[in-house]
Amino acid sequence: MLNASLAALLVLVAIGLLLYLAGLLFNAASVPMGGWLERRRFERHVARAHQFDAAIRKGQADTALRTLRSAFYLHTVSSSGLAMSVANHHTGLLSRLIAITADVQHGTVRLLSLAKVDRLLTERSALQRRYLAARQSRHPRRARELQGQLRANSRDLAAALEQLIAEAAAARQPARYH
Numbered sequence: 001m002l003n004a005s006l007a008a009l010l011v012l013v014a015i016g017l018l019l020y021l022a023g024l025l026f027n028a029a030s031v032p033m034g035g036w037l038e039r040r041r042f043e044r045h046v047a048r049a050h051q052f053d054a055a056i057r058k059g060q061a062d063t064a065l066r067t068l069r070s071a072f073y074l075h076t077v078s079s080s081g082l083a084m085s086v087a088n089h090h091t092g093l094l095s096r097l098i099a100i101t102a103d104v105q106h107g108t109v110r111l112l113s114l115a116k117v118d119r120l121l122t123e124r125s126a127l128q129r130r131y132l133a134a135r136q137s138r139h140p141r142r143a144r145e146l147q148g149q150l151r152a153n154s155r156d157l158a159a160a161l162e163q164l165i166a167e168a169a170a171a172r173q174p175a176r177y178h
Contacts, residue, residue, distance in 0.1 A: 038077065041073075041075065042082060042089075045071050045072070046071075049089065049096075052071055052093075052096065061100065062169065064100070065168055065169050066165075068165065069161055072090060073086050076128070078132070078135070083125070090121050094114070097111075097114075098111075111164060113164035116163075121157065124154075124157065127146055128150065
């Protein structure tokens with residue numbers, strides 16, 4: 001009876017130890033794997049920016065504008081290097097939008113939503129920096145709070161981008177007088 005109890009106790013300890021080791025291995029693998037997946041997701045958005053460029057070269061402005069909206073990366077980033085790449089990517093996307101609109105409007109750009117999108121992108125970059133700092137300083141509560149703010153910024157930014165793309169598409173249409 002004592003041997004059976006001792007054997008059951010040893011089996012439970014062994015299972016607990018195996019689960020602990022499996023958790024350690026999973027955590028060790030999830031950080032590099034998560035970063036890799038995040039970079040792949042960002043590369044898909046960069047590829048959409050290249051699709052935008054190709055559509056513009058072909059003269060397909062409407063297709064290009066639809067593609068441009070999907071090229072913005074509105075996900076929370078977990079590394080400072082990728083955060084900088086995302087910020088530069090967004091700057092490039094806005095400059096492309098300004099360039100194709102300026103061509104049609106003879107050197108001027110009249111997009112009311114452009115300032116709002118620019119402000120939201122600047123706010124997003126600042127939130128992203130604070131989020132990364134909170135994660136590194138081991139303040140999970142502050143990191144969760146900033147992650148919520150980043151999600152809210154993503155929603156606001158998505159709506160502002162839809163409006164900006166609609167304005168850019170309208171600006172590319174010839175004026176109609178009745």
